[in-house]
Amino acid sequence: MLSTLNAAALIGIDAIKVTVEANVAGGIPSFTVVGLPDNAVRESRERILTAIRNSGFTIPPKKITVNLAPADIKKVGTAFDLPVAIGLLGSLELIGNRFEETLIMGELALDGSLRRINGALPVAIMAGKEGIKRLIVPMENAAEAAVAVSAAKSAIEVYGVESLNETVALLNGKRVFTPVTVNIAELFEGEQEYLVDFADIKGQGAAKKALEIAAAGGHNVIMIGPPGSGKTMLAKGLPGILPPLGFEEALETTKIYSVASLLEKERPLMVTRPFRSPHHTTSNIALIGGGSTAKPGEVSLAHNGILFLDELPEFSRNALEVLRQPLEEREVTVSRISVTTRYPAGFMLIAAMNPSPAGALKDPDGNLTAPPQQIQRYLSKISGPLLDRIDIHIDVPKVENSDLFAASSAESSMTIRQRVIAARKIQQERFATTTAPKIFTNAQMNSRQIKTWCQLDRESSQKLMDAMNRMNLSARAHDRILKVSRTIADLDGCQHIAMKHLIQGIQYRNLDRDFWSF
Template identity: 80%
Template sequence: MLSTLYAASLYGIDAVKVDVEINVTGGIPSFTVVGLPDNAIRESRERILTAVRNSGFDLPPKKITVNLAPADLKKEGTAFDLPIAIGLLGSLKLIKNRFPDTLIMGELALDGSIRRINGALPVAIMAVKEKIKRLIVPLANAAEAAVAISASKADTLVFGVETLNETADLLNGKTKPSPVEVNVAELFQKEPEYPVDFADIKGQQAAKKALEIAAAGGHNLLMIGPPGSGKTMLAKALPSILPPLGFEESLETTKIYSVASLLEKDHPLMVTRPFRNPHHTTSNVALIGGGTTAKPGEVSLAHNGILFLDELPEFTRNALEVLRQPLEDREVTVARISVTTKYPAGFMLVAAMNPSPAGALKDRDGNLTASPQQIQRYLSKISGPLLDRIDIHIDVPKVENTELFSASAAESSRAIRERVIRAREIQHQRFAAVTSPRIYTNAQMQSKLIRTFCKLDPESSQKLMDAMNRLNLSARAHDRILKVSRTIADLEGSETIEMRHLIQGIQYRNLDRDFWSF
């Protein structure tokens, strides 16, 4: 007898509907899975048969054939265990064949219990698009899947199950559990908790202002300063002044974490911007994504948030160079022989480095801590094209003792965030008519939009030309200066870029001028 039901396969951060066909006939007992399954699916035979028997079902010796359609798309993962087992029981008439408009996903343990799967959120989003009426997933994934249903206000019902027997009873109508529901609005009502507030940071007023500008325009930023100057603390405080995640951003970010199996059980939706801080020994694959199953890397896990690279020159040259594509395109392409996968990578790059391989540029006596050649070699680890893609370069000097012991209160993150949100609202209104591609911040502007929204008066144009000639700036650096200047003007509520905005934007190109004066 033939049974058919639905499952799903993940491709990047999206899911594709898969028809699971199970045919049971007489003949030499066997269990065959066709339809481009990976090793995890091929190995499911023993898990499924053992789980079915341990759940109390009697399996006669039969020839079992499982087809996963469409057959020309590769299927991966252990989430096909449960749909295959349910289809098998349906073909043996141990479950009523009541599978119309039902999508089932889950990994089986040998005792018949059901384990958590990856990618429940994209599966639920696909189920809504395909107008599937009933979605059965592991109980640990039920809230995650229900987020998509609640947000879309679809009539798809989500049920969370813990065992194979529980699933069989649900399909046989022996139990009538309530579908899982999630109040999405309630998830966004909680005030995020940040580890560092700007009020906790002593001094560094210039650096704080630069971070405010970076947050307001979504600009990449590089901090240069000696050890102990507060670069890492400033970076960790940056999320506290970023605008809150919108629902669309939250859903897209959550999809990435769902696919990567990094979503916390008690947090079915990402409501705070991610902050990723990989170690400098991180490999190219871990940074950009890939591996045998093309998993998302750190650049994708930082989507809609911050990727912080501390000790930037200590990363391998290859690891830094792979950042160039996602910084430019806001997505990353992971190519394999069987499939090419695209992951979003719209992150803010925040990097920190020492001015010298020895740490501080000069010692207490004013002498260089390393030779000019060593310093130049240290700096050359960061290529010019990568530096061009970083909008703001700032000096973070050592904090003076008078500032460190000062009792005066610094400005809080909440106050700074209010200014950042106002600047972002100006940008949203400015780019509301731009739909292809959809952009939200000044940092995302391409050449055409820069010419439209970053016009300069003749005096300011001459000032920028002089700076380009004096500093030998590239065309990309020219565009970055204009975008940063536009953000500075937005923070002041100015409709035009004034001379003072442009001068400040030029000053944020430290590494384009003679920053290391020996």
């Protein structure tokens, strides 16, 4: 007898509907899974049969064939265990024909209990678009799936089950189950805690102001300074001045973490901006994404948040160069033989580095801490094209002892955050009418939008031209200066870019000017 039901497969951070066809017929006893399954799906045969038997059901020695359609898309993971098991029981007429408009996903343990799966959120989003009325997932994934249902305000009923027996009882109507719901507003309630408050950082007023500008416009930043000057602490304080995540941003970020199996069980929705800080030994694939199953990398896990690269020159040259596409396109394209996958990568890059491999550039006597050739090799790992894509260059000098022992009078992160939110509101209103691709911050402006919103008067235009000639700046650096100047003007509440805003924006290109001067 043939039994048909719905499941789902993940492609990138999205899901597509998969039809599971299970047929039990006479013949030589066998269990065959077709439809381009990966090794995890192929190995599920013994796991499924053992779980069925340990749940009190009997599988006769017959020829079992399972097809996962469409057959030209690779099926990856263990989430097909439950739908295949239910399909077999349906073919044996142990379950009534109650599969219509139902989608089932789950991994089986040998005792018949269910384990957590990856990608429940994108599966639920897809189910709503496909007209599915009932979604059955492991209990640990139920809240996550319910978030998507609440977001779309759809009529899908999400049921969380803990075992194969519970799934059968639900489908046969032998037990009453209550659909799982989630209150989205409650997930965003409560004060968020951050690692570092700007009020706790001694000195570094210029660096703090630069990071405020970066937060207001979504700009990339590189900080250069000796060890102990506070670069890492400044980076860790940046999330505290960023605007809170909007619901659409939170949903998109949660999809990535759901697919990557990094979503916390107690938190079905990401309500804080991610802060990713990979070690400098991180490989290209771990940073950009990919692998045999094309998993999202650090640049995607930092989407709508911060990617902090400490000790930037210690990263391999290849690893740094692969950042160029996501910095420009705000997405990553991972190509494999069978499929091409795109992951969002709209992150703020915050990089930190020492001016010399020995740490400080010069010792207390004013001498270089390393030979010039060694310093040049160290700095040459940071290519010109990569620097071009970083909007703000900050010099972070050693903190003076007087600042260390002085009573703290610095602004708190919350105070700075309010100014950042006000500047972001101006940008949202400015770009409200933009069509695809939709943009939200000044850093995302293209050439046409720069021409519209970053106009300069004659005197300011001449000043910028002189700076470009003197500092030998590229066309990309020209655009970055205008974007940063636009953000500085927004923080001041000015409709037009004034000379003082432009001069400040030019000063943030100091690495273009003296990166090799030592």
